[in-house]
Amino acid sequence: MTLTAIAIDDEPQALDVIRLHAARVSFLDLKATFTDAFEAIAWLQSHKVDLLFLDIKMPDISGIDVVKSLSRVPMIIFTTAYSTYAVEGFNLDAIDYLLKPFPLTRFLKACNKALEHKAVRNSTEPAFLFLKTGYDEEKVLLEDILYIEADGNYLTFVLKTRKLLSRQTMTELQQLLPADQFVRVHRSYLIAIHKIDKIGRQELTVAGKSIPIGASYDESVATIRARIAQR
Structure with missing residues (x-):
């Protein structure tokens, strides 16, 4: 099973970390990365992914508001340097919450949780x-x-x-x-x-x-x- 994903973060270095980690996760297919959240929102209107790596504190729109703006919400893994947002993040049913800087092992654990969630969801789509x-x-x-x-x-x-x-x-x-x-x-x-x-x-x-x-x-x-x- 494969997880398709994109990442949104206004810091290019943070996206570099996600790209490096994603390349090490065999079942993760990182389709695109965005420093502009509005470009990502527009991209998601015509593309479907399983998972969204999302920074919370961004200059023009917060990650929380990005999630609220989406008509079709993928699984969410928040990536942020601010632990104070954890409760609000989980209130949006986030799969996980990665506190920067996060190592590959922690990133992999979050990805595994998303993969398990997808497997359960696929198996629990009966009539x-x-x-x-x-x-x-x-x-x-x-x-x-x-x-x-x-x-x-x-x-x-x-x-x-x-x-x-x-x-x-x-x-x-x-x-x-x-x-x-x-x-x-x-x-x-x-x-x-x-x-x-x-x-x-x-x-x-x-x-x-x-x-x-x-x-x-x-x-x-x-x-x-x-x-x-x-x-």
Whole structure:
């Protein structure tokens, strides 16, 4: 199994370290490196990778805000010289947090965690999920999901015949759902592509529900159109 990745850091020397370390990790394919976070964001709109090595404190936009801006979020490994950002980083469901300067052994450990996460995710993309609802876990068939609405750290799963409330983030959920079937179209909404009834300029309709398209999610709609065209 291979991990594809890119790295974003405003310090060229930091990227040099990542490139050197990445060359020593046999299963890691580092596709590109960026000192300009906005160039990386634009690149990610048309390219998909498994993993993002991301500095947090950058001059024009923080790594935290980079993650929040992405419609499709890869696995994240934060790379920073500031340990004070660790809690916020893990609140975004980061795979790991590398404190500069980090040796190859620590870099490899983080990569192995990402590889294990990808393997688990690939093996847990069946036709169902178990959702934690209060003290219980309920089995939900993917084919029954119409759309998911986020409210803070809670998600409402709107199914064919009922609704379920589960405590998890949208980012956590995106890592579990197959990307060819579910797409995030707004910071608060993730929809089942095959349940879409209508695609408008600024909204989608799913089971009679009008769902807004976020200003930064045009690429998601393009993805939806492409997936529908392939069917």
